[in-house]
Structures are given as C-alpha cells and as structure tokens.
Amino acid sequence: MDASMSSEVVANATADVAPTYIPTMPYMDRNQQLSASARHQVPPADLVFTNGHPHIQIKPKSPPLYATDSYGNPAFIHKLASVDKLGHFRHRMLTWNYDERSKAQDIIPFIFLGPGFAARDAQFIDDNQISCMVAVRSAQMVRKKPSLLHPASMPTSSGRQIAILDIDSPWEFIRNVRPVIKMVVDHMEASCQGGIINGVQDISARILVYCENGNERSAVFVAALLMVLYGLESYTAIQLIQSRRFSIGLNESMKQMLSTFETILQAEMQVGAMGTVGMPLRLKRTMSTMEEEGDESMEDAPQTLDRPGTAPFMDVSD
Secondary structure (H helix, E strand, O other), rough: OOHHHHHHHHHHHHHHHOEEEEEEEOOOOOOHHOOOOOOOOOOOOOOOEEEEEEEEEEOOOOOOOOOEEEOOOOHHHHHHHHHHOOOEEEEOOOOOOOOHOOOOEEEEEEEEEHHHHHOOHHHHHHHHHOOOOEEEEEEEHHHOOOOOOOHHHOOHHHOOOOEEEEOHHHHHHHHHHHHHHHHHHHHHHHHOOHOOOHHHHHHHOOOOEEEOOOOHHHHHHHHHHHHHOOOOOHHHHHHHHHOOOOOOOOHHHHHHHHHHHHHHHHHHHHHHHHHHOOOOOOOOOOOHHHHHHOOHHHHHHOOOOOOOOOOOEEEEEO
C-alpha cells in the first residue's frame, strides 16, 4: 500500500468515528485559574528603643462590643479593654535565651504561655498563683492518647479550673474555641471583687495556656483570646506574644486559623456596635417570608425555582 492509500484509509477511519455529541457550554481549565494560596506574613513589629532596650507599642482600636455573651459578659470585656490600654511592652529579642523555651512567660499580667513542662512545674504554678489551666492539644494525637497533656492528669491542677481545646484545622478551631474563651473570661470576671473591674489589677485570676512546646497551638489560642478581649488584629496579637515569648512559630495553617477567626470576630463586633448605638439590624428575608407578606416585588421576580438544568452535552446524531 502506497502512502496516498494509507492517508486515505486514515482519513476515512477518522470520519467513521466522528463524535455524535457536542458540548453545550465551553470548557474551562480551572487549574490555570488557581493561583498560589496566599501566605499570611506577619509584618515586623515597630520597635522603639528606650534606654537601649527595644519596646513595641500596642494600640488597640476602640474597646470591642459584642451582641451576645458567646465570649463572656460583653460589658466586662468592654470595660476591661477600656481600662487596660496595653501600651508599651519590652521586647525580649535581646535578652531571650534558649532555656526559656521550657518555661512559661507572662504575655499580659494575667495570661501566661508555655510548654506542658510548665504545667507540671508545681513551683511555677504556686509562685504565680495560677488559678486556671488551659491545654491546647492536637486532635489527632488525642484520638490515640486521650490523656495527652490533659490538665486533670497533672497533680498541679488540683483545685484549679481547667479546660482543653483540641485542634488541628481552622474548621476545628472556629467550632471549638468560643466555649473555651468564654470559660476563661467568666473565670476572669469571677476573680474580680463583685465582678467589678476598674483596672487590670482587679483581676486576680492567673491563666496558664500551654501545649506540648508552648510555641504553636497554645500561642494561637492566646492570640485569639487577645483578639477577643482587646479587638486586636491577628498580626498585632502575634507581635505582642512574640515580644514576650520569642520562640513562638506559627505555620501557615495556624495563621489561617487566626485570619479566619479575625474575619468572623470583626463581623460580630460590627453587629455589637450597631446594636449598642440603637441601629436596627436588617435581617435577610427569605423567599417564603416574602411570599407570606405579599411582597409586590415578587410579581416581577424571575421564576427560576423550577428551571431545568442544562445538560453538558447535546446529541447531534440522526
């Protein structure tokens, strides 16, 4: 068979298998549209040197307002942020040493952050009058060993309030963090004489937050707690924590947890602020509600509820 006959056979074979279906809509290569995931880069803190020592200055926004008590008493949180302006914190970047990783540090006067070893240190617990212990654990590891880092398994927790937060993903964090924060805030309020706070010195509660190494999950929870109490942005909370415990290191997943939480928190604070100034909250009206109310705009609304779907292919064969 010569080359011309071969070409003719191939052409005829191609014609015999012509497609009998054609697409009804264009294709899109979604892989080309996906860009690299955003990296949550924490900017360096602005340092002010006083007498040769670096300090960072935390400037919270207006005291946060919440419409519900999902994080604790809204009035107590608002009052705390009003009387405790945070201000200057001495950055420990020049004085930090490796051995301090095994100890806990006070981030603000009533919140300590450290490793599990600090939670077992009876001397530290007594000297700092720790009244509440919060363990932040890996949910995956806890499924294998439920007693892992649990405060109840430590003799130092006797007579103290305890809580646990098991997280591995942003979804688990958002779902589980509220009740733990509420417990901490309620504990703080109960430690004030009559629940009244006129200054940070009125809070006698001392909370230790810890995880296995004190640098990851527990730091995420402390950042979230600072964001709730003072309305801080996530990166500002991280800067404050790192100024006191220089060894913390959050991976992208943990930064994503805080970024997602920050978005939700900002929305909740906006709702709280609107409720405080007496602005009515406009609720989304459902289709059924509009029909029941006899909304005239429904008459001109496109009737798409019974619209059939579009098949991805169309048959063009005879």
